[in-house]
Amino acid sequence: xxxxxxxxxxxxxxxxxxxxxxxxxxxxxxxxxxxxxxxxxxxxxxxxxxxxxxxxxxxxxxxxxxxxxxxxxxxxxxxxxxxxxxxxxxxxxxxxxxxxxxxxxxxxxxxxxxxxxxxxxxxxxxxxxxxxxxxxxxxxxxxxxxxxxxxxxxxxxxxxxxxxxxxxxxxxxxxxxxxxxxxxxxxxxxxxxxxxxxxxxxxxxxxxxxxxxxxxxxxxxxxxxxxxxxxxxxxxxxxxxxxxxxxxxxxxxxxxxxxxxxxxxxxxxxxxxxxxxxxxxxxxxxxxxxxxxxxxxxxxxxxxxxxxxxxxxxxxxxxxxxxxxxxxxxxxxx
Amino acid sequence: xxxxxxxxxxxxxxxxxxxxxxxxxxxxxxxxxxxxxxxxxxxxxxxxxxxxxxxxxxxxxxxxxxxxxxxxxxxxxxxxxxxxxxxxxxxxxxxxxxxxxxxxxxxxxxxxxxxxxxxxxxxxxxxxxxxxxxxxxxxxxxxxxxxxxxxxxxxxxxxxxxxxxxxxxxxxxxxxxxxxxxxxxxxxxxxxxxxxxxxxxxxxxxxxxxxxxxxxxxxxxxxxxxxxxxxxxxxxxxxxxxxxxxxxxxxxxxxxxxxxxxxxxxxxxxxxxxxxxxxxxxxxxxxxxxxx
Numbered sequence: 001x002x003x004x005x006x007x008x009x010x011x012x013x014x015x016x017x018x019x020x021x022x023x024x025x026x027x028x029x030x031x032x033x034x035x036x037x038x039x040x041x042x043x044x045x046x047x048x049x050x051x052x053x054x055x056x057x058x059x060x061x062x063x064x065x066x067x068x069x070x071x072x073x074x075x076x077x078x079x080x081x082x083x084x085x086x087x088x089x090x091x092x093x094x095x096x097x098x099x100x101x102x103x104x105x106x107x108x109x110x111x112x113x114x115x116x117x118x119x120x121x122x123x124x125x126x127x128x129x130x131x132x133x134x135x136x137x138x139x140x141x142x143x144x145x146x147x148x149x150x151x152x153x154x155x156x157x158x159x160x161x162x163x164x165x166x167x168x169x170x171x172x173x174x175x176x177x178x179x180x181x182x183x184x185x186x187x188x189x190x191x192x193x194x195x196x197x198x199x200x201x202x203x204x205x206x207x208x209x210x211x212x213x214x215x216x217x218x219x220x221x222x223x224x225x226x227x228x229x230x231x232x233x234x235x236x237x238x239x240x241x242x243x244x245x246x247x248x249x250x251x252x253x254x255x256x257x258x259x260x261x262x263x264x265x266x267x268x269x270x271x272x273x274x275x276x277x278x279x280x281x282x283x284x285x286x287x288x289x290x291x292x293x294x295x296x297x298x299x300x301x302x303x304x305x306x307x308x309x310x311x312x313x314x315x316x317x318x319x320x321x322x323x324x325x326x327x328x329x330x331x332x333x334x
Numbered sequence: 335x336x337x338x339x340x341x342x343x344x345x346x347x348x349x350x351x352x353x354x355x356x357x358x359x360x361x362x363x364x365x366x367x368x369x370x371x372x373x374x375x376x377x378x379x380x381x382x383x384x385x386x387x388x389x390x391x392x393x394x395x396x397x398x399x400x401x402x403x404x405x406x407x408x409x410x411x412x413x414x415x416x417x418x419x420x421x422x423x424x425x426x427x428x429x430x431x432x433x434x435x436x437x438x439x440x441x442x443x444x445x446x447x448x449x450x451x452x453x454x455x456x457x458x459x460x461x462x463x464x465x466x467x468x469x470x471x472x473x474x475x476x477x478x479x480x481x482x483x484x485x486x487x488x489x490x491x492x493x494x495x496x497x498x499x500x501x502x503x504x505x506x507x508x509x510x511x512x513x514x515x516x517x518x519x520x521x522x523x524x525x526x527x528x529x530x531x532x533x534x535x536x537x538x539x540x541x542x543x544x545x546x547x548x549x550x551x552x553x554x555x556x557x558x559x560x561x562x563x564x565x566x567x568x569x570x571x572x573x574x575x576x577x578x579x580x581x582x583x584x585x586x587x588x589x590x591x592x593x594x595x596x597x598x599x600x601x602x603x604x605x606x607x608x609x610x611x612x613x614x615x616x617x618x619x620x621x622x623x624x625x626x
Contacts, residue, residue, distance in 0.1 A: 160527040210527045214486075233384070246535045250383055253380040258388065317437055
């Protein structure tokens, strides 16, 4: 197969214009079943020894070769080239968010700082168990979905929050945090990781995620970091850490729909920031006035849907039982 | 063609100009819309983070009602599309579906698991046909440069949205913009997040996202951005002045709902399409359209 590999290159230490990002085209002939990594290695070996990239296992195990292919993060070694050719071209860029060292190699310092920030080790609260701690097969199987993470940074690369705010803990570190909040050995005797959930409920934590699904899409190992973040939101609310805008927003939203069948858009932001939070409420006033002037305000009187009693009964019946809810590894994932 | 119409809360709440505009263009195309009686919110992904079972049951209830009507579902909201598709995907598990149906039985409802809700954008391409739509364009938007903005939920996760079977869904908005005669302003941010879900949680980040996408497109010379997602519209239009002040620059990029852009190309007036309700003035865009 003949294809052009269009590589975004950069050498920040160069003394000339190569210190800024530029595209370079490499026409190559590769096997039909070649991966994008095969093509990149071929370029480096045969055409241009100055092209820098990171790789090792070529089997989607080591997590070294995460790049952006046609704008989306993934492992070069796991992507079959002929499935991503667009008009004869495959565009390859370094992973996003992290600074470029050279060409396709990025600096992972930010990635590791965030992993370290979530204390990536078991923390048992209270008395140590006397003997070994036997964990159920079921619990370990569930955790294996998260421990499948190979730290490739694809999720971090494409995170829409990290793109605008480097203080966010980000998908990889939060998925790592879930590996402990969902571990029955972590936290108190019932396996509830109170301390972690408290820390994760602070700004830069679980509530700063936009639920954009980029990390779910980017992850080559099916870890689904965003789904883990959502599970931790549920764990945090159930552990009683609900005094924040995120938890209030989720509560108010669910109550509104559970009570009337539809969303009360007028009252939701007020309940989210807190009824007594006057500065935050005043902050919304200019937006509200502009909307009112344009006739855009949601109706003042929120109406119930037809047969709303049926919705209310579904709401009541689908509430989790309080006792079961206390156990942090009681997650919605299989 | 007739559909069970699922308008979503925002098209009758924070973005009330969307609902009538969607009905008008569907009328013109001969697409008949019968609103699902007593439909409820999909949960928007928010309810699902607290109580997935409740959220999914609400969706199954809407699907079951549409099945009673004997009609496929049409929505005009990217977020609703994504949440419905995700719920549907989970309900492919027969045990889960049975549990959900047990909560619907009291109302005499049962969901088969076979519904395939679709956004108007997908219906135009897959069911209605762009050729047929092209024949209804009486005022091609040749003067306008328009950028697409999808909304996360209509593009990810691809598995729940059946993108593999329908790869054209990832290009649908670009195809539509070009069909309507406008010049496509393509940009990487088109499938990124508008920031709306964290508006009340981390407003600074939310505004940074609005500012990033709208100013990038503005600087590329676009006259407008078009979105099939009313929640994106709320943030990109309603909060654009705030985002601009945070970014310390002027932006003033009109944001159009997808049916409004179609309506303009069908010769409908900006007023009847509700453009005057937008926070960012569509005046300059209207002047361009009049100036022929």
